[in-house]
Amino acid sequence: xxxxxxxxxxxxxxxxxxxxxxxxxxxxxxxxxxxxxxxxxxxxxxxxxxxxxxxxxxxxxxxxxxxxxxxxxxxxxxxxxxxxxxxxxxxxxxxxxxxxxxxxxxxxxxxxxxxxxxxxxxxxxxxxxxxxxxxxxxxxxxxxxxxxxxxxxxxxxxxxxxxxxxxxxxxxxxxxxxxxxxxxxxxxxxxxxxxxxxxxxxxxxxxxxxxxxxxxxxxxxxxxxxxxxxxxxxxxxxxxxxxxxxxxxxxxxxxxxxxxxxxxxxxxxxxxxxxxxxxxxxxxxxxxxxxxxxxxxxxxxxxxxxxxxxxxxxxxxxxxxxxxxxxxxxxxxxxxxxxxxxxxxxxxxxxxxxxxxxxxxxxxxxxxxxxxxxxxxxxxxxxxxxxxxxxxxxxxxxxxxxxxxxxxxxxxxxxxxxxxxxxxxxxxxxxxxxxxxxxxxxxxx
Numbered sequence: 001x002x003x004x005x006x007x008x009x010x011x012x013x014x015x016x017x018x019x020x021x022x023x024x025x026x027x028x029x030x031x032x033x034x035x036x037x038x039x040x041x042x043x044x045x046x047x048x049x050x051x052x053x054x055x056x057x058x059x060x061x062x063x064x065x066x067x068x069x070x071x072x073x074x075x076x077x078x079x080x081x082x083x084x085x086x087x088x089x090x091x092x093x094x095x096x097x098x099x100x101x102x103x104x105x106x107x108x109x110x111x112x113x114x115x116x117x118x119x120x121x122x123x124x125x126x127x128x129x130x131x132x133x134x135x136x137x138x139x140x141x142x143x144x145x146x147x148x149x150x151x152x153x154x155x156x157x158x159x160x161x162x163x164x165x166x167x168x169x170x171x172x173x174x175x176x177x178x179x180x181x182x183x184x185x186x187x188x189x190x191x192x193x194x195x196x197x198x199x200x201x202x203x204x205x206x207x208x209x210x211x212x213x214x215x216x217x218x219x220x221x222x223x224x225x226x227x228x229x230x231x232x233x234x235x236x237x238x239x240x241x242x243x244x245x246x247x248x249x250x251x252x253x254x255x256x257x258x259x260x261x262x263x264x265x266x267x268x269x270x271x272x273x274x275x276x277x278x279x280x281x282x283x284x285x286x287x288x289x290x291x292x293x294x295x296x297x298x299x300x301x302x303x304x305x306x307x308x309x310x311x312x313x314x315x316x317x318x319x320x321x322x323x324x325x326x327x328x329x330x331x332x333x334x335x336x337x338x339x340x341x342x343x344x345x346x347x348x349x350x351x352x353x354x355x356x357x358x359x360x361x362x363x364x365x366x367x368x369x370x371x372x373x374x375x376x377x378x379x380x381x382x383x384x385x386x387x388x389x390x391x392x393x394x395x396x397x398x399x400x401x402x403x404x405x406x407x408x409x410x411x412x413x414x415x416x417x418x419x420x421x422x423x424x425x426x427x428x429x430x431x432x433x434x435x436x437x438x439x440x441x442x443x444x445x
Contacts, residue, residue: 016037032398067297069423076296079338080341087333113284117307119304120301127304128289134304147224154188155170191236209249220256228246229266230246232277240381246280262288265292268293270424271421276288294342296345355382358383359383368439369387389417409434
């Protein structure tokens with residue numbers, strides 16, 4: 001028997017029931033939704049989402065960190081619509097098209113120096129898989145097949161396909177699948193929250209770098225690459241670190257002949273205050289991983305930018321020495337056109353400068369949060385704010401999410417870490433609403 005329709009049960013309840021009956025939702029224990037309702041969304045506009053009964057929610061997490069310029073953005077939508085009338089898809093093996101060429105050229109021009117070749121996938125985990133395979137294969141093509149190990153940073157998150165999960169250090173996602181995963185090394189995180197008494201964030205970063213140095217000194221002969229989330233480790237609670245760690249990581253990887261993979265899937269496209277987080281350390285990785293905000297939250301797309309040296313290691317008469325990884329929708333024209341529209345907005349609206357001014361205003365308005373008696377380790381990096389909440393509630397994350405919805409804000413805490421990562425179109429008034437709603441939630445926590 002079919003589930004009741006929206007009209008019979010009320011608009012929201014009907015869609016909720018149909019979703020529970022038909023959709024296996026991601027990153028979710030579905031039984032939770034017996035008591036915590038799924039939120040049915042009918043439409044979006046700017047920084048706001050609206051349900052089927054007209055209630056609104058401020059999207060303070062940019063719909064899983066992907067939305068840059070608001071929902072139903074007219075400029076991105078128009079670019080996709082125009083592309084729909086020209087070319088919707090084309091296989092990229094043996095063919096090419098204008099959007100993928102132009103996007104590759106523009107990304108190479110904007111990225112740190114030396115990253116001149118773009119390989120495309122569909123999401124962040126895909127980008128990680130591509131980089132891991134490409135690093136190993138590049139070393140093998142150079143006559144170093146023993147360099148097959150990877151080093152990741154404690155608390156790092158790089159996706160949930162098997163290769164990506166093997167370099168992810170978040171037990172909630174990894175533990176169940178441990179028997180399926182290759183074993184790789186994990187080194188201390190430069191997370192500034194781990195600073196010892198009297199230690200500055202830079203000193204904490206240096207201490208972590210010294211441990212990385214010791215590991216590479218001992219194991220560089222069998223190590224293909226180090227993978228790191230520059231400046232902010234998202235899934236481990238927006239753990240922020242000093243750029244000094246990236247400077248040292250680049251120096252060490254160069255010294256010991258190890259690739260440096262910068263996972264900017266979340267930190268890229270202005271989230272940390274510069275277009276790419278690596279810029280704040282003045283370094284260029286061997287691989288730059290991009291996804292999430294690359295299309296402004298419109299279409300799935302991932303890109304791995306690699307160096308000329310990596311590219312050259314595959315350039316050969318032997319097909320087996322080529323990088324034969326592929327996806328049906330690699331370099332999809334619609335997604336590439338959306339990404340080009342995103343880059344146009346960054347250029348035409350001077351977004352990075354505008355965000356610096358916006359972030360300064362937002363941080364000033366958030367001062368009462370930083371001073372709240374239940375807030376610990378209040379921190380900010382570009383357009384990301386985070387803090388821990390001193391609460392005895394075992395269900396804090398779920399409770400805070402529901403409490404936020406009651407106050408018209410969409411929060412998605414990571415454990416007891418509350419973070420804000422709003423779209424760049426969020427106005428001062430909406431930010432004030434977010435801060436005031438969060439203060440009220442903290443008072444009740």
